Amino acid sequence: MFSFILIKHGFVISHGFGHDKSIHFNENLAIISDKLLVRHSDYKLNFVSEMEHKYFIFNKPFGTLCQFTGEESDSLLGDFYDYPKDVYSVGRLDKDSEGLLLLTNDNRLKDKVLNPSKKKAKKYLVQVDGAITSEAVTQLQNGSIQIKHKGKAYRVAPAKCKIVPQPAIEERDPPIRVRQNIPTSWIELELTEGKNRQVRKMTAAVGFPTLRLLRISLGEILLEGLKIGEVKELSREEAYKALR
Template identity: 45%
Template sequence: MSKHRHFIIHKPWGMISQFVNPAKRKKKLLGDLYNFPDKTMAIGRLDVASEGLLLLTTDGKVSAEIRSQKYEKEYYVQVDGIITKEAVEKLKTGVEIGFNGKKYTTKPGKAFLINDPKFPLRSQKIRDERHGPTSWVSIIIREGKFRQVRKMTAAVGFPTLRLIRVRIGEIKLDNLEVSEVKEVTTLM
């Protein structure tokens, strides 16, 4: 049996977190970044408009382990407006969002205000100061419902403008360049 392989990538904005494109959209796929081995899978996903840390593996057991609620996932989120302390507190305790056509209250997590992390500009400009101020918040969760972080910030009145995953468990985005792929011996 062959040895499993593991990868850490900095997914750019506008890329699909998949190797196949069922909708045949004109978007880049993970396979456009690197010649990954057969049976490589993304561990969780980041939607097309999200950026940051994405883990890949050829080991389904590792994928299931990391997708479980054992590991924290940290996101830096740029929101529309100057987020209030009250909104940050709500993000910590859990907010009601829609999921699979039903109302769902997110599990408690961590959230705090951060300074602009000065990430490189993305390929599509978000907007400029003429449209009003923005602010940044770190959100740390252990679950990962569909578009959860975006729904959470909208639920507290501060829609997400930019979302960057910076950490999964102990693995950090650190200084990985946008679109960079790094092969590692283990993920957890």
């Protein structure tokens, strides 16, 4: 739903409407598709404002916060690209997580991603401490794991998980800690929910703490081809098709 607030003669008029509707109020106000046209002959005002939606994907580096304001020493989203002022991230990645982040000012698209009922798939590459076992992978898949969420026990939903070879990805800066004589291994984990630090809590619960975590897809939006710190703008058609 699009919405607008028009302040006229000291009154506030508010209305919501579907993006494919045309609604006419009177000779001074017209709504046409996703454009708001206001004509006010009394004040000799002829103003046209278009609600333009923007869509971006960002390969978030380790150590960057998913926000635009912070301390002077913080690495922030605005350090990498000059986004429009009304664009924000859709969900978050932890400061110590990397990978695909979607940013937009389209609230309808945000709902498609964040509404739990939509069960939008999110896929991660996870490097864990130790040689992960098939038993641990089964536990990650079958929804038997309990984690702490907001101070309470929470049983996670079933997920997709498989052991994968070391992926051909850029090195992290700084590199992960390496323990002598202790191997590491990689899994690909796909979730349809996103509790706070859920992936890390899940791998720790099966005995293999997360060392490195990268989100590589959201719906059908892929991180592939985007270098660390790079931003790519998507068209509305591309964004909606990938998140249908």
